[in-house]
Amino acid sequence: MVHGNTEMGVVVLDNLVEKICTVVAEVTGEDREALDRQTPLIGPDSALKSRALVELLLAVEDYSAEELGVRFDSMTDAAMSPINSPFRSIGTLAKHLYELHVQAHG
Amino acid sequence: MLASGTVNLPQSRLLVVTGASRGLGVALSLAALETGYRVIGVARSAVAGLPYEVRACDVSDAGQVAKLFRSLHHESGLYGLINAAGIASMNLTLTTPPETMQRLVATNLLGTMYCSSAMGRLLARRGCGRIINFSSIAVPLGLKGEAVYVGAKSGIEGFSRAFAREMADFNVTVNVVAPGPMRTALIQGVPEPAIETLVRSQVVPRMAQPEDLWHLVAFLLDEGSSMLSGQVFHLGGV
Numbered sequence: 001m002v003h004g005n006t007e008m009g010v011v012v013l014d015n016l017v018e019k020i021c022t023v024v025a026e027v028t029g030e031d032r033e034a035l036d037r038q039t040p041l042i043g044p045d046s047a048l049k050s051r052a053l054v055e056l057l058l059a060v061e062d063y064s065a066e067e068l069g070v071r072f073d074s075m076t077d078a079a080m081s082p083i084n085s086p087f088r089s090i091g092t093l094a095k096h097l098y099e100l101h102v103q104a105h106g
Numbered sequence: 107m108l109a110s111g112t113v114n115l116p117q118s119r120l121l122v123v124t125g126a127s128r129g130l131g132v133a134l135s136l137a138a139l140e141t142g143y144r145v146i147g148v149a150r151s152a153v154a155g156l157p158y159e160v161r162a163c164d165v166s167d168a169g170q171v172a173k174l175f176r177s178l179h180h181e182s183g184l185y186g187l188i189n190a191a192g193i194a195s196m197n198l199t200l201t202t203p204p205e206t207m208q209r210l211v212a213t214n215l216l217g218t219m220y221c222s223s224a225m226g227r228l229l230a231r232r233g234c235g236r237i238i239n240f241s242s243i244a245v246p247l248g249l250k251g252e253a254v255y256v257g258a259k260s261g262i263e264g265f266s267r268a269f270a271r272e273m274a275d276f277n278v279t280v281n282v283v284a285p286g287p288m289r290t291a292l293i294q295g296v297p298e299p300a301i302e303t304l305v306r307s308q309v310v311p312r313m314a315q316p317e318d319l320w321h322l323v324a325f326l327l328d329e330g331s332s333m334l335s336g337q338v339f340h341l342g343g344v
Contacts, residue, residue: 051275058231075172075223 037091125191165217270336309343
């Protein structure tokens with residue numbers, strides 16, 4: 001059960017979105033203020049080209065392990081699926097990380 | 107004496123060497139140590155008695171490889187991977203059992219891919235590094251009786267060329283060393299006249315020694331070789 005609507009859940013999700021926006025701004029050089037939950041991370045509308053995408057993947061893996069205490073595995077076919085990849089947008093990635101965190105720690 | 111005067115001394119740099127319990131993997135690991143690199147060897151089972159740590163890992167098992175490289179995540183100075191693990195089976199394709207084909211591809215090709223990918227993820231985080239994979243003179247010569255082995259080694263060459271482009275973004279070079287016949291277990295059972303014919307066909311018609319191989323590997327590991335990537339180097343020349 002994911003408590004994304006609780007007050008604490010909202011705060012954690014907001015923090016995750018903020019963190020991902022910061023990383024995306026760093027690896028793409030995009031203006032941080034131009035990024036939000038709807039910003040696509042993969043697909044034709046994404047600003048992340050191959051190098052930036054790999055840097056984001058690795059940063060998310062490290063952040064997940066070190067800050068959230070969960071293992072985020074980007075080496076799956078689903079990870080880059082345009083239909084159900086957590087990388088569809090900043091918002092879906094934040095939600096996916098939050099769900100992993102809740103599954104691991106309740 | 108294997109390592110005399112080959113590269114800038116790299117004491118703080120750590121190399122991971124697969125196939126490090128025998129043959130060329132041992133020779134390269136010892137030469138690397140002598141040069142000043144730190145070495146973590148990888149072999150199917152842990153080995154004692156060598157002057158470097160050998161961690162157990164079957165490179166054809168993706169799960170074991172992932173676990174091994176995760177354990178290296180926080181090692182300082184991680185710099186290079188030498189994918190020396192390999193097996194051979196001299197046999198006509200028509201008489202090679204499917205299980206042997208699978209083993210040849212799994213260890214030689216998939217093992218190289220798994221280790222390159224796992225190490226590549228670590229090196230990309232560091233923004234520099236070297237990956238050296240192994241092919242064989244059997245590829246350009248299309249040696250009769252080695253078609254399956256040649257298929258796996260050709261795969262390594264193609265993989266490495268493309269992977270080199272992917273890793274160039276992270277200042278990691280990927281190259282392939284392809285020796286001619288060398289005195290290792292891999293060519294046990296190959297008739298001596300066949301070996302002599304192969305050696306005579308090389309541009310430099312003598313059998314390469316481990317120090318010849320190390321000189322090439324050391325050159326590719328050197329900082330100054332950062333513009334060399336995606337290449338196949340035939341030791342002895344074809």
